[in-house]
Amino acid sequence: MKRKISIIGSTGSIGTQALEVIEKLQDKFEIIALAGGHNKELLAKQAEKFKPKYTCLGEEGLEKICSDKENDIILVACSGKIGLKPTFTAIRNGIDIALANKETLVMAGDIVMAEAKKYGVQIIPVDSEHCAIHQCIKDINQVEKLIITASGGPFLKKSIEDMKNATVEQALAHPRWNMGKKITVDSATLMNKGLEIIEAHHLFGFDYDKIDVVIHPQSIVHSAIEYKDGSVIAQIGLPSMHIPIQYAITYPERFEGIKSKSFSFSEIARLDFEKPDFEKFPTLKLAYDMGKLGGTATVCLNAANEEAVFAFLDGKIKLYDIYKITKKMCDEHKVIQNPTIDEIFAVDKEVRQLTKCLVGQHQ
Numbered sequence: 001m002k003r004k005i006s007i008i009g010s011t012g013s014i015g016t017q018a019l020e021v022i023e024k025l026q027d028k029f030e031i032i033a034l035a036g037g038h039n040k041e042l043l044a045k046q047a048e049k050f051k052p053k054y055t056c057l058g059e060e061g062l063e064k065i066c067s068d069k070e071n072d073i074i075l076v077a078c079s080g081k082i083g084l085k086p087t088f089t090a091i092r093n094g095i096d097i098a099l100a101n102k103e104t105l106v107m108a109g110d111i112v113m114a115e116a117k118k119y120g121v122q123i124i125p126v127d128s129e130h131c132a133i134h135q136c137i138k139d140i141n142q143v144e145k146l147i148i149t150a151s152g153g154p155f156l157k158k159s160i161e162d163m164k165n166a167t168v169e170q171a172l173a174h175p176r177w178n179m180g181k182k183i184t185v186d187s188a189t190l191m192n193k194g195l196e197i198i199e200a201h202h203l204f205g206f207d208y209d210k211i212d213v214v215i216h217p218q219s220i221v222h223s224a225i226e227y228k229d230g231s232v233i234a235q236i237g238l239p240s241m242h243i244p245i246q247y248a249i250t251y252p253e254r255f256e257g258i259k260s261k262s263f264s265f266s267e268i269a270r271l272d273f274e275k276p277d278f279e280k281f282p283t284l285k286l287a288y289d290m291g292k293l294g295g296t297a298t299v300c301l302n303a304a305n306e307e308a309v310f311a312f313l314d315g316k317i318k319l320y321d322i323y324k325i326t327k328k329m330c331d332e333h334k335v336i337q338n339p340t341i342d343e344i345f346a347v348d349k350e351v352r353q354l355t356k357c358l359v360g361q362h363q
């Protein structure tokens with residue numbers, strides 16, 4: 001039987017790679033719906049090729065797709081806060097989720113995971129680090145801690161001064177991964193890793209002091225877990241998002257699909273690891289702090305960062321201002337514990353408005 005799938009964000013980096021995977025596994029999938037944001041032309045080409053039941057452009061149609069119980073699984077691969085509502089709807093309709101959109105869990109991880117449990121829905125991570133951990137864990141009760149790797153982004157070997165004067169082009173020149181603009185800037189500031197520790201906290205239920213980050217520039221070790229007896233299990237492979245995407249949408253089965261060339265330890269030759277520099281990448285500490293505060297602290301972190309990243313991409317602020325603005329917003333935020341979904345959206349809206357004002361003052 002074919003697995004029926006819809007893709008939210010089919011025109012993006014994850015979405016297009018997911019379609020490459022599906023093309024290789026045509027006998028395993030039937031596409032129910034494809035949704036993009038603005039790229040009408042690409043969506044039309046995808047529709048012609050993959051013949052989904054329907055397509056949608058923009059946010060309006062996402063609820064319809066995610067309420068369609070014909071879906072076995074929905075790949076949520078849009079970027080930013082747009083992912084939360086459709087994920088929520090899909091869960092309440094009992095549809096499994098392959099989750100690329102980390103902002104969903106950063107904004108509402110407690111509620112989303114509780115709803116998933118209530119409706120018996122599986123949330124399979126697409127993010128390569130969380131996918132790696134998902135693959136390593138056999139018995140979660142015996143795991144002592146999670147070790148999340150980070151490539152370090154384009155500024156790993158640059159000075160703080162270089163970072164302060166970085167252009168948009170330099171921030172978008174990621175050495176390992178070809179991704180959408182928002183996540184690429186987040187990777188340059190290490191906020192992406194910050195969002196990932198919050199994502200890991202919700203997905204796997206670990207306290208923040210049991211989630212370590214280690215810099216690993218080669219991006220071969222995608223993440224690891226340490227068992228209570230000190231044994232460490234890591235998932236390794238060549239850096240390609242095809243593999244975690246395929247894992248998530250075919251789980252628990254594995255197929256050859258779009259497999260890259262066979263892995264060779266001797267060709268890799270060396271793997272480097274180092275501690276993250278919290279002074280140079282203060283966003284990482286901010287994310288840990290906001291994660292530990294919980295409640296709407298991470299909603300604020302996510303909204304302020306996202307608006308500041310957009311402002312940086314628009315040439316309105318400098319790279320380091322992203323941190324300064326996000327930190328100020330977080331410092332001033334009055335955290336609501338155990339927020340409802342409406343409170344989450346209200347905080348998100350308010351923080352975005354305030355962040356835009358703060359951006360104006362930085363110009």
Ligand SMILES: NC(=O)c1ccc[n+]([C@@H]2O[C@H](COP(=O)([O-])OP(=O)(O)OC[C@H]3O[C@@H](n4cnc5c(N)ncnc54)[C@H](OP(=O)(O)O)[C@@H]3O)[C@@H](O)[C@H]2O)c1
Binds near residue numbers: 057079
């Ligand atoms: N790229 C990666 O390697 C990677 C790895 C791990 C996790 N992730 C996560 O996956 C998510 C997607 O990342 P990405 O790099 O694929 O981003 P991206 O290339 O920017 O793609 C974003 C997708 O969302 C769509 N979209 C934007 N606005 C929308 C709207 N209002 N309604 C519906 N769809 C909308 C875009 O459509 P248009 O292009 O048509 O506007 C596009 O299809 C992010 O949360 C990111 O953190 C990405």
